[in-house]
Amino acid sequence: MMAAARKSTNWFAFGVTAAVLVVVLIVGGVVWFANSQATSPGTLPESSAVDTATGAIAVGSGAQTVDTYVDFMCPVCNSFEQAYGPTLQQLVDEGTITLNIHPIAILDRLSQGTQYSTRAANAAYCVAVDDPANVSAFVKALYAQQPKENTAGLDDATLASVATSVGASDAVATCIEDGTYTRFVTAMTAKTPLQEGATGIATPTIVVNGTTLTNKPDLTGDPQKDIVDRLNG
Structure with a gap:
């Protein structure tokens, strides 16, 4: 019973860690997107000149x-x-x-x-x-x-x-x-x-x-x- 409980606790910790990692990745992605939008030249003036x-x-x-x-x-x-x-x-x-x-x-x-x-x-x-x-x-x-x-x-x-x-x-x-x-x-x-x-x-x-x-x-x-x-x- 204790071994089973210990195993359950480990999986719970793993799940929490994975969730935190996903959140970090999402936040990082949002920050990257915002920064890229801020520095992007937007629509380019396509002209031969x-x-x-x-x-x-x-x-x-x-x-x-x-x-x-x-x-x-x-x-x-x-x-x-x-x-x-x-x-x-x-x-x-x-x-x-x-x-x-x-x-x-x-x-x-x-x-x-x-x-x-x-x-x-x-x-x-x-x-x-x-x-x-x-x-x-x-x-x-x-x-x-x-x-x-x-x-x-x-x-x-x-x-x-x-x-x-x-x-x-x-x-x-x-x-x-x-x-x-x-x-x-x-x-x-x-x-x-x-x-x-x-x-x-x-x-x-x-x-x-x-x-x-x-x-x-x-x-x-x-x-x-x-x-x-x-x-x-």
Whole structure:
């Protein structure tokens, strides 16, 4: 009788241990799933112009590369566009460079809770998926209507209107309103290279032929000479 009781007790302990193990595995699985969901890029912007590994929207096909990491609410990014945009576009048109535009979001905190930086970056991907030929014009149009920091920014309907005004189809409105690539924007923002000595992501961040610039472009000098000098090393 005692032997039988002892055996019963052992099986009970085994059952409790197995149950605890199952619970641990379930909890671990839930945590893993939650973490993977939090870091997942979500829906990918499938477009011939978009590198879904880096978030770059390619304009042109030149052998040399210039990557720009920009937040559409960043006033310095707008200044960079005004000073360097025409030169970069000329180099694209001449077949000298591929301009890789990385729409990122680091200034959502400055749009009164509307997450404007993320929404504008999402809109850029919506345009790229709809027709990448309209990306350059859309970027220029966004800067032309850039909201001031600490305002709500453009609403989704206005972003869609800007997109269609440069040639995008009406389908972009749904993509923009749904925030289709919101998680992708967040994931790609985290991949922005840090400038030397920086403790966090800065915009604009410029990378020429794979090298992150450690000094800001000269926004008051000769942008054409400056960028050509950088391309020539």
